[in-house]
Amino acid sequence: MNHQLEQAGIDPVDRLAVLAAALPGAAVRQRRIAAPYDAVWPMIADLEHFAPRYEPGVARMHVTERHGERLHLLVGYTDGREEPMEARLRAGWCLMQSATVVVAFAARPLGGQTLLAHLEHLRTGVPAPEPTRSRHRRAAHAKIDQELDTIERLATHDRG
Amino acid sequence: MRAAQHGDALALDQLLDELAPYVRRLCARIAPAVADDATQEALLAVFQGLPSLQAPEALVTWVRAVTVRTAMRLARRADREVAAADPAAESHASSLEGLVDIGDALARLPLPQRVVLILRAREGLSEQEIAATLGISAGTVKSRLYRARAAFREVWDS
Numbered sequence: 001m002n003h004q005l006e007q008a009g010i011d012p013v014d015r016l017a018v019l020a021a022a023l024p025g026a027a028v029r030q031r032r033i034a035a036p037y038d039a040v041w042p043m044i045a046d047l048e049h050f051a052p053r054y055e056p057g058v059a060r061m062h063v064t065e066r067h068g069e070r071l072h073l074l075v076g077y078t079d080g081r082e083e084p085m086e087a088r089l090r091a092g093w094c095l096m097q098s099a100t101v102v103v104a105f106a107a108r109p110l111g112g113q114t115l116l117a118h119l120e121h122l123r124t125g126v127p128a129p130e131p132t133r134s135r136h137r138r139a140a141h142a143k144i145d146q147e148l149d150t151i152e153r154l155a156t157h158d159r160g
Numbered sequence: 161m162r163a164a165q166h167g168d169a170l171a172l173d174q175l176l177d178e179l180a181p182y183v184r185r186l187c188a189r190i191a192p193a194v195a196d197d198a199t200q201e202a203l204l205a206v207f208q209g210l211p212s213l214q215a216p217e218a219l220v221t222w223v224r225a226v227t228v229r230t231a232m233r234l235a236r237r238a239d240r241e242v243a244a245a246d247p248a249a250e251s252h253a254s255s256l257e258g259l260v261d262i263g264d265a266l267a268r269l270p271l272p273q274r275v276v277l278i279l280r281a282r283e284g285l286s287e288q289e290i291a292a293t294l295g296i297s298a299g300t301v302k303s304r305l306y307r308a309r310a311a312f313r314e315v316w317d318s
Contacts, residue, residue: 010200086170
């Protein structure tokens with residue numbers, strides 16, 4: 001385990017799995033990114049610059065307040081809506097939440113590469129019944145995979 | 161706590177900060193050889209069950225019960241794997257040779273005795289709390305404690 005990244009004795013990627021366990025319907029995917037942690041994590045943590053690049057529905061993201069690990073954000077979506085979010089950001093851990101969604105990233109070094117986990121969850125209250133739930137899960141996994149593809153490309157090829 | 165139960169992820173994150181050190185400490189004491197796995201499995205079980213917890217005021221009692229039972233299950237599994245891989249290892253483990261500290265002496269007790277002793281002597285729980293944690297009667301706790309203390313003294317004094 002990487003003790004610098006641990007919070008309360010838990011590795012960030014393990015922590016994300018625990019968080020997902022309490023959020024019925026949450027979609028989580030993880031991937032080994034062929035770039036070092038020191039290249040991947042600063043990119044994830046630079047919310048204003050990079051979130052609109054990997055999240056297709058987000059046009060802009062502004063940090064409106066910052067108190068240590070706690071952030072207030074204002075997200076502008078591509079359909080013109082705006083929504084405030086609260087976030088907790090530290091090394092290897094980024095958790096963002098609005099009234100409608102939860103988005104989280106967790107990362108740790110893996111050799112010279114990075115293990116990156118990504119969670120998305122719609123705060124809709126009661127989970128949909130089957131088979132709708134399975135269809136939503138597949139769609140959510142496909143969306144997350146696409147975002148991880150973009151992050152991997154940004155981290156390994158065309159950062160900046 | 162209510163917010164966490166209703167899917168507030170930031171409240172869940174905060175709760176994880178508060179519970180994880182306790183869960184880890186219990187797992188390290190009961191199942192030291194597999195403490196990381198036991199901690200993760202216990203936290204998964206706790207957070208999966210959180211939304212349906214009926215009595216939030218009993219959170220710590222419930223977390224303790226889930227954690228202790230998870231740690232015991234993984235400790236038993238690890239013991240079986242060690243015994244299957246090297247039948248001589250178990251007899252070596254129960255010998256007194258190489259005994260260096262209280263942790264070693266505790267580790268040589270049978271798991272049910274070890275757990276009641278840890279919960280009583282190191283976690284400071286009452287016999288009633290131990291009974292509730294393990295889902296056994298107070299009388300069983302009392303007899304296990306008696307046998308555990310006797311076995312511990314025997315190992316320690318040797």
